[in-house]
Amino acid sequence: MEKKIAVVTGAGAGIGQSIAVELARRGYCVYAAARSKQRLQKTLALCEGCDVQPLVFDTSNEAEVKQVLDGLARIDCLVNNAGVSIPKKTQFDEVDWDLILGTNVKGYFFVIKHALKKMGRGSSIVNLSSGAAKTGGDFVSLPYAASKGAINTMTVCYARDLAGEGIRVNAVSPGFVDTAMLALNGKEKSYYDTVIPMGRLGIPRDIANAVAFLLSEEASFITGQILEVNGGDIMG
Numbered sequence: 001m002e003k004k005i006a007v008v009t010g011a012g013a014g015i016g017q018s019i020a021v022e023l024a025r026r027g028y029c030v031y032a033a034a035r036s037k038q039r040l041q042k043t044l045a046l047c048e049g050c051d052v053q054p055l056v057f058d059t060s061n062e063a064e065v066k067q068v069l070d071g072l073a074r075i076d077c078l079v080n081n082a083g084v085s086i087p088k089k090t091q092f093d094e095v096d097w098d099l100i101l102g103t104n105v106k107g108y109f110f111v112i113k114h115a116l117k118k119m120g121r122g123s124s125i126v127n128l129s130s131g132a133a134k135t136g137g138d139f140v141s142l143p144y145a146a147s148k149g150a151i152n153t154m155t156v157c158y159a160r161d162l163a164g165e166g167i168r169v170n171a172v173s174p175g176f177v178d179t180a181m182l183a184l185n186g187k188e189k190s191y192y193d194t195v196i197p198m199g200r201l202g203i204p205r206d207i208a209n210a211v212a213f214l215l216s217e218e219a220s221f222i223t224g225q226i227l228e229v230n231g232g233d234i235m236g
């Protein structure tokens with residue numbers, strides 16, 4: 001059987017790196033994307049022996065996204081993961097909104113727009129959202145939570161538009177996961193073990209496994225869904 005081709009953004013660190021590694025180990029041909037090739041060194045090392053190629057673009061720059069994705073022959077799976085956050089505060093200015101929406105909303109849109117030219121029946125998109133979209137988040141900033149709400153809506157809009165073309169679109173919505181982004185919350189890691197119902201902080205692989213499931217044939221009748229992966233932090 002022909003290998004499935006997956007593009008993973010933000011693959012140089014954290015959750016995106018784990019998704020790239022997981023898909024590579026499951027036999028995908030993975031295009032691991034980051035803002036610089038240097039940021040991909042560890043990912044490429046972790047994927048040694050697998051079929052992984054680096055891609056370099058800034059997801060918030062449409063010209064770069066177009067140039068790189070136009071160069072690919074086919075995309076079966078797209079994982080929109082690259083995201084930014086800023087610490088919680090009481091006042092926000094336009095610079096904050098432009099940074100967050102530019103990457104977390106427009107960036108997702110740019111990547112989907114240009115990836116879709118290479119996607120056909122049976123292909124699939126997974127967007128990384130956040131539980132903060134539903135709850136507002138205890139520690140995250142207002143623009144970040146709002147951007148993740150937009151991602152949930154975008155996921156459903158695209159799922160509806162693309163269902164007839166046989167392209168599935170879902171989101172994985174992580175709770176607290178041990179990455180560099182989590183440090184912006186300003187809490188000790190041990191804190192999360194006390195508040196998450198399942199008694200531990202999430203690890204990137206918890207999220208990667210959920211993404212891999214939604215991209216797989218086992219999920220072939222699932223579209224327009226937001227899958228919460230959080231050890232019970234948000235239920236229902």
Ligand SMILES: NC(=O)c1ccc[n+]([C@@H]2O[C@H](COP(=O)([O-])OP(=O)(O)OC[C@H]3O[C@@H](n4cnc5c(N)ncnc54)[C@H](OP(=O)(O)O)[C@@H]3O)[C@@H](O)[C@H]2O)c1
Nearest residue numbers: 010013014015058059081082083130174176177179180181
């Ligand atoms: N960790 C959590 O607790 C948590 C919870 C809920 C949702 N999430 C979501 O999960 C996703 C991954 O987060 P993470 O925790 O793994 O964060 P992370 O460790 O900070 O990694 C984010 C990645 O995105 C990349 N990135 C940021 N802006 C980019 C841009 N404009 N173009 C290309 N790449 C860009 C970063 O690249 P650079 O190295 O170049 O900065 C980095 O590799 C995000 O969408 C985040 O919102 C995380």
